Amino acid sequence: MGDELKRQRKHSSRKWILLFKAFCISLVLGVLAGAALLTYLYATSLPMAESDRNSRLLDSSGAVIATFSSGGKDSIPVQLNEIAPSLVDATLAVEDRKFYDHYGFDFKGLGRAVLVNLKRMDMAQGASTLTQQLARNLYLSHEKTWNRKLKEAMYTAQLEMKYSKHDILNMYLNEIYYGHGAYGIEAASQMYFGIRASELTLAESAMLAGIPKGPTYYSPYNQMKNAKDRQKVVLEAMVDTGTITRQEADAAYQQTLPFKAPSERRTVEEAPYFRDYVKNVVTQQLGISPQLLDHGGLNIYTTLDSQMQQAAESAVAKGMDAKSELETALVSIDPRTGYVKAMVGGKNYLSNQYNHALASTRQPGSSFKPIMYLTALDSGQMTGATVFNSQPTIFHYDHDRLTYQPKNFGDKFLGEINMRRAIAASDNIYAVNTIMKIGTEKVIAMARKMGISGSLNPVPSLALGTSPVSPFEMASAFAVISSGGQKLPATAVLRITDAAGRVVYEAPQNRPEQVASPAAAYVLTRMMESVFESGGTGNRVANVMKRPVAGKSGTTDTDAWMVGFTPELSTAVWVGYDKGKAIQTADGHRAAPIFAQYTEQALTNVPPKIFPVPDGVVSVYIDPQSGKLATAACPQKQLEVFVAGSEPKEYCSDEGTSPPQPQDKQADLKKEKHSWWSDFKRWWMN
The missing domain is CATH 3.40.710.10 (DD-peptidase/beta-lactamase superfamily)
Structure with a gap:
């Protein structure tokens, strides 16, 4: 009996030892498998994001100003420090309060969601962190399947491995959809309020932060009550997280927000008419297919000067009546290079995409x-x-x-x-x-x-x-x-590179x-x-x-124009109606102020320059009545410039007045030589 008991104890002990060894081996294998998986995920590149597949339009400084997308996706990338802190706080409070504490997954929330889903035998409930939402928006569809969830988990882990929290948050705020074609907070800020994301108030931030949960359901343009209810939820979340006080939340909720009417909303991309013009140049003149443009990840480097473009849009907005059907166009070219520096093809791109700048x-x-x-x-x-x-x-x-x-x-x-x-x-x-x-x-x-x-x-x-x-x-x-x-050919596209950085097109040196x-x-x-x-x-x-x-x-x-130039810019401004309707006298006076305001604002940082005097030019005083050389006896005289050799040879006369004495002629010749400098000094002093 004692021997049997010993055998049983020995057998039981060996069993536990085997189980312990199996556990240890499993643990080691699990750790190794986990390490291998993590190593694989870290070493494996993330797939190309849908937004990365869209070709990008860059201005003369290399900044991205627009994207090309067949789906009408509009976005304006900005850095995190260019976004109002209240918007960042509102987003974190309502979407992912533990963002800076987790590694991409909220396991407590995930466990709760899994239990609910198992009970219902579907994928009805989720617990997505910002990183998970970003992974889904960048790389996946929004279908609720286990396969998509698995891929989402993998991409989420990779994002957390490869990017800092700062970078992930920045990517999220530039990628998330805010409704009505606006992707990213900068596009949303400009579309809804006509301001930059850095200028958002607390009330505006809380309103926008609530939209991504349901861009249609919570759109202030579609369902204002739903949008206000959601804004209140966001403000309450910010109070709970301690980022604002109860008094601040109440004041923000009561504030009337200055939404832009559809006819007054700013376009969500800079230079939309120029973007369309470049698209036509690229596809029709340079031989790049529309499919490659939409999904080839091309970088299209252009001649557009964003500061001048903003000056053009500002001058048009100031000079035109937003409620009138009167249209306008502005084109500005650097005469020294032929580069197109600014283009406004109409008063409001959202309401009229016809590019009047190109209308012959x-x-x-x-x-x-x-x-x-x-x-x-x-x-x-x-x-x-x-x-x-x-x-x-x-x-x-x-x-x-x-x-x-x-x-x-x-x-x-x-x-x-x-x-x-x-x-x-x-x-x-x-x-x-x-x-x-x-x-x-x-x-x-x-x-x-x-x-x-x-x-x-x-x-x-x-x-x-x-x-x-x-x-x-x-x-x-x-x-x-x-x-x-x-004459230099008008140029808008300088260079095109593919997704790998290889040069696809280089503008010729004309x-x-x-x-x-x-x-x-x-x-x-x-x-x-x-x-x-x-x-x-x-x-x-x-x-x-x-x-x-x-x-x-x-x-x-039916048309009013002002076309002019400085040594740096040649600019044409047109004002009129699409259907050839007669313009009023006041409308005919709109073109010149737009031209003047644009030119001065576009060249704010450029010192005034006189037009350079070429060889083969002479200046003489003439009698404007007769067109002959002026003498002291002429009732009027005017300094005029001529192509050398074409200046008048005869003098005006007044009852037989003789030509001036030689010393007078020498004085005139001296003035001819320096007339342009004298004119400049007189202009500068005035």
């Missing part, structure tokens, strides 16, 4: 005249001193079979005037006299070389801008004048084409500066312009 259906009116005057100056057929009589005139053309009788605005006729006065006052009689003298064929040929590609009708009224063009073409054409007669002489372009520029001086059609904005600027306005029954 608008009559430029008198803003077309500089193209004709450059032709006249470059051909040597006319100078700034050429005089025509501004009076009612009937012009005969087409072998005298047809007639044309232009009019001046308000039926004001100025009598004998020179080219400078004609440009400043936008005299139509002088303009038609010019095109009749030099010929429509030469004007059309020059327009083509300057970048006008649309149909141009070879009739006298071409001088008055009756053939339609686009703002983009006008900005390109005036860039030729600003750059001393040199050499400028000299389409007009530098001297002729400078002479025209000096005369176009008078548009912004006393008596000029742009004089109303002269007090806004703090730098040398040249330009030309244009007004028809």
Whole structure:
């Protein structure tokens, strides 16, 4: 009996030893398997996120300003320090209070959810942390299956291994969906309130933090009551976590929030019209397929200057009536490079995606005249001193079979005037006299070389801008004048790289084409500066312009223009209606202020520069009445610039007054040499 008991005890002891060994082996194997799994997860790269597969648009500084997505996904990436702390606190309080304490999983909440799911035999309840939500949004669908849950757990662990909590939170706030096409807090802030995420108040933060749980159900645009109820839940959570006081929560809940109406909401991406333009360039001109653009992870480096783009959007917003159907467009090009620096294709992209900046259906009116005057100056057929009589005139053309009788605005006729006065006052009689003298064929040929590609009708009224063009073409054409007669192709895309960083496209290094002489372009520029001086059609904005600027306005029954340039920017502004409706007089005055405000704001950090004087230019005093050299006896005299050799040779006379003495002529020549510097000093002192 004793031996049997001993055998049983010995057997039982051996059994426990075996069980202990098995447990230890299992433990070791489990630890090894866990270590192997963790090593595998750490060493394995995460899959490419859906957002990473969308191609990105970058500005001239390399900052991402937009994404390309066939699903209309709009996002504006920002850093965590560019988000209001109240939004961060609100998100953590309502979504994941233990975010900084766990390693991606809330096991207590997960266990509770598993029990509920097992009881119901489905996947009805979850306990997702921010990291889990991020993994799901980046890499997975939202279907509730065990397979998806397993993958979510793996990706969650990998995210926690590879990124800091700071990075995970930053990615989450840039990825989460806030409804109405806005992904990320910056896009949501701009869409709902028209402000940046850094400017959000506590009340606004609590409202936005509550939306991701149900972007449709909690949308303040769709269900305001649900949105306010959810905002209260968020504020209560913030009180519970101690990030705000009860008094702050109550005050925030009572606050009336300044939601943007759909017609007034800012677009959720910067430069949406430029984005669409680049998309067309990339797919239609550079041969990249729409599928590759949407899902190839391309980086498209562009010429857009974000500071100038913001200045353009600000000028348009200030200069246009948001409630009116009146539309606008602004295009700005660097004449030194041909780079497109800013583009606004309409008043509000959300309500009208038609890009008016590219629409070749608008009559430029008198803003077309500089193209004709450059032709006249470059051909040597006319100078700034050429005089025509501004009076009612009937012009005969087409072998005298047809007639044309232009009019001046308000039926004001100025009598004998020179080219400078004609440009400043936008005299139509002088303009038609010019095109009749030099010929429509030469004007059309020059327009083509300057970048006008649309149909141009070879009739006298071409001088008055009756053939339609686009703002983009006008900005390109005036860039030729600003750059001393040199033409560079308009460029928007500099480089494209694929997801691996390999260069797919590199913009060619274009050499400028000299389409007009530098001297002729400078002479025209000096005369176009008078548009912004006393008596000029742009004089109303002269007090806004703090730098040398040249330009030309244009007004028809349906369109208003201001096209002008500095040494750094050539800009075209158009205002009108989509359906060709007649504009009111007040609407015709909107283009110039938009141009002036944009130019000054875009060049805020650029010191004013005079237009560089090329070789082959001389300055002399002339009698504006006769166009001849001025003497002391002339009742008026005006300093004018000429292409060397084209300046007047005869002197004006007053009852036989003789030419000035040699010393006077020497003094005039001295002034000719330094006239541009004298003009600059006089401008600077004023």
